[in-house]
Each structure stands twice: as C-alpha cells, then as structure tokens.
Amino acid sequence: MKEPIKFIHSADLHLDSPFQGFFDLPEEMLAQVRDSTFQAFERLIQHAINHEVDFVLIVGDLFDQDGRSLKAQVRLRKGFEKLNEYGIDVFLSHGNHDHLGGSFYSIEFPDNVHIFNEETVTSFPFFKNGEKCAEIYGFSYEKRAVIEPKAGEFIPSSENVFHIGMLHGSLATNTDHDLYAPFRIEDLYTRGLDYWALGHIHKRQQLSEDPPIFYSGNIQGRHRNEGGEKGCNLVELSETGHSLQFLQTGVIRFETRSLDIDDCETLIELEKKLYDWKEKLRNESVPTLLHLTLKGDLPSEEQHAPDLKDELRQIWNEQEEGQENWIWIHKLNVMKDEEMERNQLAQGSHFVGELLRTIEEIEDVEEDLRELTQHHALRKYVQGFSEEEKEEIAKHAEDLLLNELVKEGD
Ligand SMILES: [Mn+2]
Structure with missing residues (x-):
C-alpha cells in the first residue's frame, strides 16, 4: 500500500521581473507592482504551509534573468528556510531564464532544497516517516537553450512508489514560444509516470487528465499577455487516484x-x-x-x-x-472603424497578423529609441519622448511596415 503524498507544483517564478514601462504609476502602486513576484512567492510558501504539503516542486525559471539578482536569491532562501522549519522539502530545476551557465552569487540554500544540477535527467527519492514514497525526476538547463527532446530520458524505476517528472519545455506543436526541450503528449503518456509537472509556458493548462500532465503557469502575471488568475497546483496522489486544486498566488x-x-x-x-x-x-x-x-x-x-x-x-x-x-x-x-479593421488583421494567422501582434507586445518603445536619444548630437535638443510621442512613433513605424508589406509588385 502506497502512502498518499501531497505537494505543490509551481513553475516560472521569474523573481525580480523588472516591470518596465509603468512611468505614470504612483510610487506606492509602482512599488507594489515591482514587489509582486516576491509577494506571489510568499503566498506560494504560505499555501505550502497551510496545506501541510510534503514538498514543493519548482519547474524552472525561478529567476527572470541569467544574472540572478542578489535580492531574488536572498528572498528565495528566506522562503526555503521557512519551509524547512515546517519540514517541507523543495525540488527545483533551472530553466532557460535562469540556466546554470548564468552568472550569479552563490548562495547556500538550506538542506531541504534539492536542485537538479545537470542537463541529463536524474532523480531524487522522497521519504516520509522513514519510508520511501516517491521518486522525482528532472533536469536543468546548462545553457540558455535546450533544443533536444528530453522526454525519452525520463525512465522510472520499477519501485512501487509515485514517479513524478519535472520538465521545463514546450509542446513540439507550439509555435508561439521558443521551442525548448520539445515533446509530444504521447511521449509523456508512454513513460509510465504518475504526474508530469511542466514549466516554461506561463499560461496554466492541463494537457492530460490521466496521468495528470500540467503547466501550472507562472505565479504572477508580468504584462497584459499574462492576464487573469495566476497560481500553482495543489496535488494529491494516492493508490486510488489523484486530486488537484488550483491555488491563487498572483497579487496584481x-x-x-x-x-x-x-x-x-x-x-x-x-x-x-x-x-x-x-x-x-x-x-x-x-x-x-x-x-x-x-x-x-x-x-x-x-x-x-x-x-x-x-x-x-x-x-x-x-x-x-x-x-x-x-x-x-x-x-x-x-x-473606431479603421482600427477595428486593423484589429481583425491582427487576429489572422498570416505574417501580417503575427507582425501586428508583435508590435502590440512592445510595451515601451523607449528601449528601441535609446540609441537615438543617447546620441550626442541629438541629446542637446531632445530630453526624451512623451508617452504620446512614443505612441506616435510606434504607430508610424507600424504604418510604414504595413505599407511596405502590402505594396504590390517589386
Ligand atoms: Mn518562464
């Protein structure tokens, strides 16, 4: 008889995301926004404690950038220390945003934290009351991109315990995101694992009911394309099946x-x-x-x-x-009407639609204008651009591109 286990599946914390482009937000609100990834992480920790879980999984992209900020690492350690006080283990892997090759301060985490430290799939056992009751499989990105499929490396042992896979990657059919560690759902089905904890895609989604294959999504939205509720999965596995509950962590x-x-x-x-x-x-x-x-x-x-x-x-x-x-x-x-037309165009799956959507995702043209505004000849005359001017520049660029693209002939 297998002892039931209870855990949290989370991914893509993106701690210390910069939240650029909120210039006119009052200071107090801006501070709340800038702290939101940390607050969401604290909610995650609190959920783990309140639900008395056995362990927490974090499937990659704990940090937003290769150079993990010291602040992010310290806050992470604090959270893990709190879990340690309650006897809760952490299993984590690194993804494309926080790959092992990045530069960072080496901070020591407490003993309850188990890190997948190589790109080859390895595993950790999990013990409860002295009995082994789960084996957890995973890998970390050693560089920014892992383009090889990884599913085939997940080979569960024959032990009668729960087998859980942690995979930071994308469905091979997904064309909206960078295609890392691509897999097909069939590849995961056939491995014989009891639960697949996926990371990388920030939108929460279920790919399969049995065995459960899930993207938990990120814990805090960071821009308009990451809207709606954000959180993690509370998972219980027992001999008779599984139960799942979504727990909200997003604070903005x-x-x-x-x-x-x-x-x-x-x-x-x-x-x-x-x-x-x-x-x-x-x-x-x-x-x-x-x-x-x-x-x-x-x-x-x-x-x-x-x-x-x-x-x-x-x-x-x-x-x-x-x-x-x-x-x-x-x-x-x-x-107005002509914009409705443009919007319809933007929904199309053709190149022009893709282009318009890409333009919409540009939150702030400041970055793109930097080279220009910092040019010594221009700096004397231009201090920067107002919101209105920036919008106009972006709109003008869009019109220019559209005109060129729909131009017939040559
Ligand atoms: Mn991510």
Whole structure:
C-alpha cells in the first residue's frame, strides 16, 4: 500500500521581473507592482504551509534573468528556510531564464532544497516517516537553450512508489514560444509516470487528465499577455487516484477589457458609465492593471482637446490612489472603424497578423529609441519622448511596415 503524498507544483517564478514601462504609476502602486513576484512567492510558501504539503516542486525559471539578482536569491532562501522549519522539502530545476551557465552569487540554500544540477535527467527519492514514497525526476538547463527532446530520458524505476517528472519545455506543436526541450503528449503518456509537472509556458493548462500532465503557469502575471488568475497546483496522489486544486498566488492582475460607449452622449455620461463599470470589476479582483478599449466614438458635442483620451485616463486614475484594490488604466484605446479593421488583421494567422501582434507586445518603445536619444548630437535638443510621442512613433513605424508589406509588385 502506497502512502498518499501531497505537494505543490509551481513553475516560472521569474523573481525580480523588472516591470518596465509603468512611468505614470504612483510610487506606492509602482512599488507594489515591482514587489509582486516576491509577494506571489510568499503566498506560494504560505499555501505550502497551510496545506501541510510534503514538498514543493519548482519547474524552472525561478529567476527572470541569467544574472540572478542578489535580492531574488536572498528572498528565495528566506522562503526555503521557512519551509524547512515546517519540514517541507523543495525540488527545483533551472530553466532557460535562469540556466546554470548564468552568472550569479552563490548562495547556500538550506538542506531541504534539492536542485537538479545537470542537463541529463536524474532523480531524487522522497521519504516520509522513514519510508520511501516517491521518486522525482528532472533536469536543468546548462545553457540558455535546450533544443533536444528530453522526454525519452525520463525512465522510472520499477519501485512501487509515485514517479513524478519535472520538465521545463514546450509542446513540439507550439509555435508561439521558443521551442525548448520539445515533446509530444504521447511521449509523456508512454513513460509510465504518475504526474508530469511542466514549466516554461506561463499560461496554466492541463494537457492530460490521466496521468495528470500540467503547466501550472507562472505565479504572477508580468504584462497584459499574462492576464487573469495566476497560481500553482495543489496535488494529491494516492493508490486510488489523484486530486488537484488550483491555488491563487498572483497579487496584481493584468486585465484586457473593452467597454461599449456608443450610448454615451456626453462626457459626463461616459465618466459615470466607466465609474459604475469599474466598481463592478473591482469587487471581483485584486489590484488590477487594465488595458481598456472604449468601443465607439468619444461623445462629439464637446470640443475635443487633442489629448482628451489621456486626460480621461488621468481623471479616472486619480480616483484610484489610496484604494486597496485599485484599478489602474495602464493603456486606454478608443476604437473606431479603421482600427477595428486593423484589429481583425491582427487576429489572422498570416505574417501580417503575427507582425501586428508583435508590435502590440512592445510595451515601451523607449528601449528601441535609446540609441537615438543617447546620441550626442541629438541629446542637446531632445530630453526624451512623451508617452504620446512614443505612441506616435510606434504607430508610424507600424504604418510604414504595413505599407511596405502590402505594396504590390517589386
Ligand atoms: Mn518562464
């Protein structure tokens, strides 16, 4: 009779993600955003303690960058020390973002932490009350990319214990992400493991029911493409089967929403509509960074200042300071017909669609303009670009690319 085990499957902590491009966020909120990956990690630790799990799995990308910040490593050690006090083990592997070849301060973790230290799949036993009850298999990235398939290296022993695989990689059919350690679901099925803990894809998803094959997703969203609830899996394995529960860890949420404003005839009506709508959104949520699209035309009777959109955003955001579950409109769009068309184009699976989506993902053109703004000849005249100017530069670049691409002939 196998002793049941209970553990947390997490991945992609991306501790100390920089969260660039939030220039106008008030200091207090910005501090909350910048600390969110750490806070989410603390929630993860607290879940492990509250649920009295046997161990925690972290499947790669603990750090956001090759050069792991000292702060991230110290906070990580603190969390692990806390788990150690409660007798909870940690099994971790490194992924493409925090591969073993990166430069970092070598911080010693407590004895409860077991690290997969090579690119070949190896395993650790797990003991409970002196009895071995699980074997955990995994590997770490030794360099930034592991392009070989790894599934075949997961070979469970014949022992009558639970066999768990930790794999940081992507489905071979996934074209949206860098294809690391690619696998097909069939490759994992046939290995005979009891649970597959996957990492790398930040969106939580279940690839198979039995055996359970899961991406837990990351523990904290970092931009608009990582929206919604974020967390980890609480897993229980027993002789009779398994049970799974999602535990939320995200402390700031990214949301992309749209609101119809065709029925608003005045700016006052619009103001009121958004206010009511925002209050409804607030009830269901932690602090939120919102990408909002107003669908329709801004009420036309008023004389429009050229920066009306930005002014509205500022007015709406001012109300949020000091709120506990604030909702900050990070990007505000008003969509008219020609933009609808562009958006339709952006949804296509062709090259132009791909290009438009890539442009949308550029949170901040500052990076791309740096070389220009730091040029000595220009620096004398240009201090930097305003949000509006940057938006205009990005829009202009997009138009230029589109024009070139849809140009017929040559
Ligand atoms: Mn990742």
